[in-house]
Amino acid sequence: QKEVxxxxxxLSVPEGAIASxxxxxxxxxxxSFFWYRQYSGKSPxxxxxxxxxxxxxxxxxxxxxxxxxxxxxxLIRDSQPSxxxxxxxxxxxxxGSQGNLIFGKGTKxxxxx
Amino acid sequence: xxxxxxxxxxxxxxxxxxxxxxxEQHLGHNAMYWYKQSAKKPLELMFVYNFKEQTxxxxxxxxxxxxxxxxxxxxxxxxxxxxEDSALYLCASSPAPPGxxxxxxxxxxxxx
Numbered sequence: 001q002k003e004v005x006x007x008x009x010x011l012s013v014p015e016g017a018i019a020s021x022x023x024x025x026x027x028x029x030x031x032s033f034f035w036y037r038q039y040s041g042k043s044p045x046x047x048x049x050x051x052x053x054x055x056x057x058x059x060x061x062x063x064x065x066x067x068x069x070x071x072x073x074x075l076i077r078d079s080q081p082s083x084x085x086x087x088x089x090x091x092x093x094x095x096g097s098q099g100n101l102i103f104g105k106g107t108k109x110x111x112x113x
Numbered sequence: 114x115x116x117x118x119x120x121x122x123x124x125x126x127x128x129x130x131x132x133x134x135x136x137e138q139h140l141g142h143n144a145m146y147w148y149k150q151s152a153k154k155p156l157e158l159m160f161v162y163n164f165k166e167q168t169x170x171x172x173x174x175x176x177x178x179x180x181x182x183x184x185x186x187x188x189x190x191x192x193x194x195x196x197e198d199s200a201l202y203l204c205a206s207s208p209a210p211p212g213x214x215x216x217x218x219x220x221x222x223x224x225x
Contacts, residue, residue, distance in 0.1 A: 004155070034214075036214075043216040044203075044214075044216050088155075090214075092211040105153070105154065
């Protein structure tokens with residue numbers, strides 16, 4: 001059973017701090033990794049994708065991937081109250097479920113002014 | 114219209130009713146998906162269509178019946194549902210599986 005694990009939180013950080021969100025996955029052959037943000041009552045929206053080991057930066061967001069440790073993280077620098085949302089990690093693998101993105105339950109982030 | 118649009122946004126139905134959810138994408142993508150989101154559970158993939166051909170059925174009960182007439186439209190036909198089927202049903206599209214998903218706003222279903 002392929003799994004994606006996230007700490008459900010809530011993770012509370014003060015405004016301006018760095019928020020660190022973590023995700024581990026069970027399928028060693030996974031090749032594509034995504035972070036989605038979901039505001040309460042809204043649908044998920046894609047914020048980052050990463051395919052290679054290392055860091056990928058986009059504005060205040062940095063995704064980090066370590067395939068050897070089966071670990072992917074999302075760092076949010078200079079956190080703002082508007083970043084308060086649930087962050088979903090999604091992973092896919094090859095084989096029979098190549099088209100199957102497996103989602104974690106999400107980590108709820110709260111940024112306090 | 115842009116992005117992925119879903120109708121209706123809210124639906125209440127009895128266990129003996131038949132209803133349909135509709136999804137339309139304006140992104141020129143080739144793949145479309147149905148996901149189910151229930152409280153305290155991860156997003157569950159239900160169906161995947163690529164170039165209007167079904168490529169994934171994630172062991173979904175037959176009371177859910179998908180239809181994909183073309184790459185831009187996706188339906189989910191519902192009949193004799195159970196109260197535990199109450200959830201948010203999300204449609205998504207991507208250029209190709211398993212690419213970056215773009216979600217619609219969802220259809221909130223309540224089964225009485």
